[in-house]
Amino acid sequence: MPGQLHLQFPSPDNLCIVLAGSWLLADSRPAPDDIALQLQSRSDLHRICFDGSAVTQWDSGLLTFLARVYQLADEHKIDIDPGGLPDGARRMMKLATAVPPKEDTGKHSEHPPLLERIGLRSLSMWRAAPEMLHFLGEVTLSFGRLFRGTAQFRRSDLMLVIEDVGPHALPIVSLISFLVGLIVAYMGAVQLAQFGAQIYIANLVSLGMTREMGALMTGIIMAGRTGAAYAAQLGTMQVNEEIDAFRTMGFNPIDFLVLPRMLALVLMMPLLVLYAGIVGITAGMFVAVTVFDISTFEYYQQTVRSMEWAHIWVGVIKGTVYGVLIAFAGCLRGMQCGRSAQAVGEATTSAVVTGILFIVIAASLLTILFEELGI
Amino acid sequence: MEATTVLHKTDPDAHITVEDLTMAYGDFVIQRDLNFTIPRGNIFIIMGGSGCGKSTLLRHMIGLKAPASGKVLFDGISYWESAPAEQQRIKRGFGISFQSGAMWSSLTLAENVALPLGEYTDLAAADIAEVVALKLSLVGLSGFEEFYPSEISGGMQKRAALARAIALDPEILFFDEPSAGLDPISSRRLDDLILELRDSLGTTIVVVTHELASIFAIGDNAVFLDAETRTMIATGNPKTLRDESPDPGVRRFLNRGEI
Numbered sequence: 001m002p003g004q005l006h007l008q009f010p011s012p013d014n015l016c017i018v019l020a021g022s023w024l025l026a027d028s029r030p031a032p033d034d035i036a037l038q039l040q041s042r043s044d045l046h047r048i049c050f051d052g053s054a055v056t057q058w059d060s061g062l063l064t065f066l067a068r069v070y071q072l073a074d075e076h077k078i079d080i081d082p083g084g085l086p087d088g089a090r091r092m093m094k095l096a097t098a099v100p101p102k103e104d105t106g107k108h109s110e111h112p113p114l115l116e117r118i119g120l121r122s123l124s125m126w127r128a129a130p131e132m133l134h135f136l137g138e139v140t141l142s143f144g145r146l147f148r149g150t151a152q153f154r155r156s157d158l159m160l161v162i163e164d165v166g167p168h169a170l171p172i173v174s175l176i177s178f179l180v181g182l183i184v185a186y187m188g189a190v191q192l193a194q195f196g197a198q199i200y201i202a203n204l205v206s207l208g209m210t211r212e213m214g215a216l217m218t219g220i221i222m223a224g225r226t227g228a229a230y231a232a233q234l235g236t237m238q239v240n241e242e243i244d245a246f247r248t249m250g251f252n253p254i255d256f257l258v259l260p261r262m263l264a265l266v267l268m269m270p271l272l273v274l275y276a277g278i279v280g281i282t283a284g285m286f287v288a289v290t291v292f293d294i295s296t297f298e299y300y301q302q303t304v305r306s307m308e309w310a311h312i313w314v315g316v317i318k319g320t321v322y323g324v325l326i327a328f329a330g331c332l333r334g335m336q337c338g339r340s341a342q343a344v345g346e347a348t349t350s351a352v353v354t355g356i357l358f359i360v361i362a363a364s365l366l367t368i369l370f371e372e373l374g375i
Numbered sequence: 376m377e378a379t380t381v382l383h384k385t386d387p388d389a390h391i392t393v394e395d396l397t398m399a400y401g402d403f404v405i406q407r408d409l410n411f412t413i414p415r416g417n418i419f420i421i422m423g424g425s426g427c428g429k430s431t432l433l434r435h436m437i438g439l440k441a442p443a444s445g446k447v448l449f450d451g452i453s454y455w456e457s458a459p460a461e462q463q464r465i466k467r468g469f470g471i472s473f474q475s476g477a478m479w480s481s482l483t484l485a486e487n488v489a490l491p492l493g494e495y496t497d498l499a500a501a502d503i504a505e506v507v508a509l510k511l512s513l514v515g516l517s518g519f520e521e522f523y524p525s526e527i528s529g530g531m532q533k534r535a536a537l538a539r540a541i542a543l544d545p546e547i548l549f550f551d552e553p554s555a556g557l558d559p560i561s562s563r564r565l566d567d568l569i570l571e572l573r574d575s576l577g578t579t580i581v582v583v584t585h586e587l588a589s590i591f592a593i594g595d596n597a598v599f600l601d602a603e604t605r606t607m608i609a610t611g612n613p614k615t616l617r618d619e620s621p622d623p624g625v626r627r628f629l630n631r632g633e634i
Contacts, residue, residue: 096512
């Protein structure tokens with residue numbers, strides 16, 4: 001039998017709710033609308049009692065119903081006598097009402113208006129700037145300690161990070177550089193072939209890969225690969241209170257965690273950029289030789305003739321700067337991470353976005369700078 | 376069906392039966408030859424020193440880790456020999472409160488409790504909201520619906536986790552170290568709540584703990600796992616074990632080493 005509900009009035013100021021049948025969450029149960037009506041219309045009611053002797057089975061279905069009745073009674077300042085309820089239900093309701101609802105929790109679920117949101121967002125971005133500067137300062141101090149030889153970190157940690165950042169990144173850097181070299185060669189060749197100057201593919205590719213694309217593509221790969229990994233590692237350590245543990249035991253977490261990571265990327269980026277350039281030039285040669293009938297030797301000669309040490313230096317310097325920025329963004333977001341899985345995800349996303357943003361800004365500035373300097 | 380016959384020989388009331396269970400990580404055996412029965416509506420304690428495999432035993436019972444050998448039976452049905460659909464059905468009857476809460480951090484408390492309700496019942500959104508409010512009020516967290524787990528204290532997270540565990544009115548509730556990290560009053564309240572859930576709803580409750588006050592306050596029956604011999608060395612009512620266990624190790628444990 002599904003749940004049933006009758007209202008009785010043993011005396012004018014007394015409402016007795018008679019419950020019967022099965023009050024399971026899965027079944028259909030009567031709603032307390034009738035009771036609400038009665039409470040509204042009869043102002044002389046002072047007490048609600050129950051008769052639950054005919055209830056056959058119950059679970060949270062009955063309890064949610066009772067919670068509503070309790071709430072109604074509270075609104076109308078009417079006493080509740082739970083004596084007639086099934087034993088367990090009576091005790092569960094006592095438990096449920098033991099701690100009054102926490103009000104004034106400072107939680108507002110409604111959305112603030114648009115302008116307010118824009119203002120709040122701007123303020124929080126404004127406040128983030130000093131935090132970033134503070135971190136920059138700490139990292140600078142840490143590098144100072146490194147050069148004086150007083151920075152505390154484990155050399156084996158540095159080696160592990162270097163291995164992960166350098167050799168382990170080779171496959172993906174090879175693939176992307178090769179494809180980028182291929183694209184540059186093809187795009188240039190189609191234009192150059194119009195006036196029979198295919199041989200200048202070599203100039204285009206070698207210049208493009210060493211000066212610009214090698215560093216840029218490696219930077220973007222490393223932002224996605226290593227910057228994200230740094231943020232996730234440090235963020236998870238933040239969640240597990242590992243970073244607090246370092247602090248309390250007198251280790252500087254910047255020295256111990258951030259320094260080796262920055263150092264590894266700064267050391268490995270130039271090498272990766274050089275490697276990316278070589279792979280890109282090889283890809284260009286592959287296109288020139290197989291599609292545009294240039295001999296390997298001609299291509300090699302042309303490449304050597306077009307290359308200058310300055311191009312290589314420009315690429316390596318750019319790559320190193322990108323490395324610093326990627327490591328900085330990754331470590332910054334990791335150290336700023338909140339204390340939940342959600343926060344680790346946000347830190348990782350933010351590390352990659354910040355890293356790529358830094359790279360693109362730096363790329364523009366450096367290109368203009370080198371142009372002005374005439375290098 | 377063989378399992379059912381074995382079960383009826385021992386105890387018709389048995390809700391959970393562990394038979395000749397051996398737990399191992401690879402070749403490394405954690406515990407072997409575990410045999411015990413948990414009657415319906417019982418509060419059963421899994422106890423033992425740190426590192427003896429209490430939590431691992433719980434992981435075997437809640438279907439997270441397959442035994443190296445032996446069986447875990449629910450109402451006579453062997454969990455690890457059942458088809459995935461049957462395992463799913465058995466698991467539907469579980470409510471689990473993990474050691475550190477394991478609240479989903481991207482959801483608010485209300486959404487955490489509502490998720491299983493939305494997934495496994497046909498309730499309307501308004502009904503779900505009522506049940507969520509009720510469950511949170513049962514653990515004393517009324518008014519915290521819109522909070523994210525990272526915004527409340529560790530003890531509150533554990534209570535919220537209990538609200539999620541009881542969302543579906545489970546037949547069996549598993550607790551891993553329920554009172555670790557709680558203050559004595561919250562811990563006592565949690566014990567009362569566990570007792571209340573058993574008394575009111577007839578829930579079978581399995582608790583992993585080494586909190587002596589809790590063990591004596593709520594435990595009907597217990598199993599004691601020993602790290603040295605890698606097997607269980609005692610079963611029975613914790614108070615009886617404290618006073619009368621033939622094993623000095625068990626008595627020492629239950630008397631806080633003062634023996």
